[in-house]
Amino acid sequence: MIVAVSAIGMLVGCDDSDAGGGTGSGTTGSGSNQTGSSGGPSEPSGTATSGPTDSRPVIGNIELSPANVQCSYVPNGNLDGSDGLTVFAYTLLIGTNSLPETIATTMSVSNGHTATYNGHPNNQAVAAYQGPILAGDWGRTLTVRLIADANDRYRESDEADNSITVSIDLPASRPNRTVDPLACSARRP
Numbered sequence: 001m002i003v004a005v006s007a008i009g010m011l012v013g014c015d016d017s018d019a020g021g022g023t024g025s026g027t028t029g030s031g032s033n034q035t036g037s038s039g040g041p042s043e044p045s046g047t048a049t050s051g052p053t054d055s056r057p058v059i060g061n062i063e064l065s066p067a068n069v070q071c072s073y074v075p076n077g078n079l080d081g082s083d084g085l086t087v088f089a090y091t092l093l094i095g096t097n098s099l100p101e102t103i104a105t106t107m108s109v110s111n112g113h114t115a116t117y118n119g120h121p122n123n124q125a126v127a128a129y130q131g132p133i134l135a136g137d138w139g140r141t142l143t144v145r146l147i148a149d150a151n152d153r154y155r156e157s158d159e160a161d162n163s164i165t166v167s168i169d170l171p172a173s174r175p176n177r178t179v180d181p182l183a184c185s186a187r188r189p
């Protein structure tokens, strides 16, 4: 009886080992050799200096100020008879008294109107940017984006303060009289 028990134990053991061996992983290592060729010396480095450097002299700073922005509305106030929206904003010159040439300031209204104004910034004089209020604009928020030196003619000490967005919450019904000031707010960018 003792022999028979041990023989059963050996058979069981053999069955376990055979089962384990059957799961052999002989094929899993076949792909590992391909990783040895990576990391070759051909990768370029030092690309951070690519791109043309701006060698123009810094003229100081042009800032389209979000402060002291005002708006007005004049019914049929535009030359073409459309309702007139005017945004008054200051473009400041900082670190210089004048520019050799005019700068271009673009106006983009959310109703599709665009215009470009060319002029000399003057810290004491407000500039007026005019566009239409269309019939479908009433009851909505109109936005006006102004960008000074829009074509980047001048190199400035701060290129991030050249634009503002003016928001105007228009009344639902069209006023038949001038509204001045017309409530509006300005923010960057």
Ligand SMILES: [Ca+2]
Pocket: 061, 062, 063, 156, 157, 158, 159, 160, 161, 162
């Ligand atoms: Ca600027």
